[in-house]
Amino acid sequence: MLRSVSILLLTALAFQAQAKVDASQAARLEQDLTPLGGERAGNAAGTIPAWSGGLSTPPAGYQPGMHHPDPYVGDKPLYRVDGQNLAQYEQQLPVGLKALLQQNPSFYLRVFPTRRSAAAPQRIYDATRFNALNAELISGGNGVQGAAAGVPFPIAQNGQEAIWNHVMRYRGDQISMATNQAAVLANGSYNLLKLERDIYFVYGREGIAPQDLDNTLFHYKYKVVAPAKLAGSALVVQETLDQVLAIRKAWRFNRGERRVRRLPMLAYDTLQPDTNGMATADQVDAYNGAPDRYEWQLLGKREMLVPYNSYAVHQQGIPYADILQARHINPELLRYELHRVWVVEADLRTGFSHPYAKRRFYLDEDSWQILAVDLYDRSGALIGLQEAHPISYYDVPMFGSTLETIYDLKGGRYFADGLDNNEKMYDFNARLSPRDFTPQALRREGN
Template sequence: MLRSIGVLLLTVCAFSAQAKVDPVQANRLNGDLTPLGGERKGNAAGTIPDWDGGLAQPIPSYKPGMHHPDPYANESVQYTVNSKNLAQYQAQLPLGLKTLLETNPDYYLRVFPTHRSAAAPQRIYDSTRYNATNAELISGGNGVQGAAAGIPFPIPQSGQEAIWNHVMRYRGEQIHFVTNQAAVLSNGAYNLLKLDRDIYFRYGREGITPGELDNTLFFYKYSVVAPAKLSGSALVVQETLDQVLSIRKAWRFNRGERRVRRLPMLAFDTLQPDTNGMATADMVDSYNGAPDRYDWKLVGKKEMLVPYNSYAVHQKGIPYETILQAKSINPELLRYELHRVWVVEASLRKGFSHPYAKRRFYLDEDSWQILAVDLYDKDDNLVGLQESHPISYYDVPMFGSTLETIYDFAGKRYFADGLDNNEMMYDFNAKLGPGDFTPQALRREGN
């Protein structure tokens, strides 16, 4: 009922389509801004370098199928941030990360030289340049028109535009991958859940036009591989672009029932299974889905210490028990760098419910990947932290997370997703199509 009222109000109050920029502003993408809208120049202190194109080609030691070798493996830690010297660096830390350091004396940040490694194919840069003068927010900001690939709003004018840049950023055209996730309890105990996953992107495909999108961003599917008692259960999602116009469609195959069921809702505050209550549906990929339950504010840009070039935790063969320590991911495997990020605040609208009444997002200026999120409850208490630990998948090229975490401060526990160290590396050339993401396909696979 509340959702229906909210949609009605949005319809009544819908503003006219916005936020093209004029050609003069758009030309900055060929000048002082990078092709995706970041600042080409580094900072005055020299601690953030100029953008030089990122890692747009595989490094010499890379061979197809490998876990991506670390191009910066020979670098030394510049300095460490911990609970003892926190005051010196707290202005550059997301508040959630500051809290994690304060409450966990054994945790620390290894800070390395900054490398602006994010890169994308030239056609994505070309599409982004087109979008700057053609893409528009519609339906009260809950949809985007005029774009079929690339960042829709490289010169953002609002928080909604910035979050759409994250949701619609380039992540390849299709991916097959196997990863593990774990809810790590306060005593360090956890059980691994292994998932076989496929994604087929419609938005961002080479040659696609806005008219061919059919209000679809991508198709997603997973099947449970382990543990044995859950093996065979599966899920298919058809992700819509404007989820107020048409909600995402999702079907689950339950191994015990041997049947496919349509899920009535898989969005917003719906709890994800097997996350011990730590993750809602809209926390996948740091944020996904319709933005209509929140008011969005573009706070501005800051220099922050954030996860970046996280190749060390990505390497093949690392035992998962080495990564998943009690209270936190093993800090010796993580890398932090100083980067400029867009800060966006989302405040829950009246009439809606969600465990997180406010979120503060930190978006990488070079890729629009969300790198960290401060999580607040209804009483404005900071209760959690999300982090995305990204790398440049330079064989695509594409910049995205290799590991994602959610920290629950009150429960002294965390959730980790993306553990792939002992699995085959992502296949960005998997033979997939829309027909692989239907309830019929799910039923065939289950049988």
């Protein structure tokens, strides 16, 4: 028995030790790698340029509060991918995106020159260098220690480290925003749900140290403001870092009952409300929460056609009806580019249930943002595609999605979230504090 315990302890220690890299490896973040772990150099074909710092200053004419003007508005598409020439490009496409093109003759990709625009503040780069030397996976990979503010594992050694890089990437210190979401049925019909959302990030804050985190990643709150029949309902979430150690806490205010209730579970395969059954809790932000229900594999890096620099669909004043078409987003408003992405595969562990028995994630090498996800059921059939359409919020700077979609490839319907074209732009300087994310604050929100 003692020998078995010793073997388990040594295995755990070996598992944790592989997370850290030595000083010579960490030094690569200032040499051949970008500060967040991507390759600085372009590709041999010249179709992916070298990273030169990303887009960290606003273009001429930008004023705070504007929907971010497209800094690449003069770019012309290099080529178009559709059902007719799909075979020529299929090796560069996520499997789900290939299926979407095959099923919908009206959908196509406009492929533009590659612009490596992802950037973050210098303090995030400095913190990432610290994390490379100190961060460790704990609890069997279900938590992280020794990291704060920056990407925890810029030189990722396995799939768990890579997915934690997405979950813990920098997204600003706080955000206040109004966005719309819609479940678009196969016939093109939908109802918009407008939410006012606040996020207070703990992990990425300026001056944060590992010992200050108290197992907290961020605080999140939303309030439904339209349609009128749903207005007033609200939700608050206190997101833990290690969710196996302590699950996220969530409370919901129901307008009809006029009371706050603690939600017993808002994670994993719990369905998100008002998504017509198309979105599970762990699909928010492409993936969130504990990784313990999946086995994770890092399959390497590939050059893929993925959503990037999606400023066209972000612009102010576009009617939502012009974006939300039957069966897919309007392709004339989308931009795809060739980028190197990390491919991570997640297989559901025995004994757990989830609509997605397998997921294949494509993570941007320059930001660790998940850009696309192939979704498979228990029989191994491809059933869905998830995409994040990102921009560089150069006023922060921060790279993140402006629109997220989940396609039901069997039903011909999809869910879209993040529609903000006719709302005020995100406020990255909102005055928020942890006190705004309590059950008491939620009760005030609902009144």
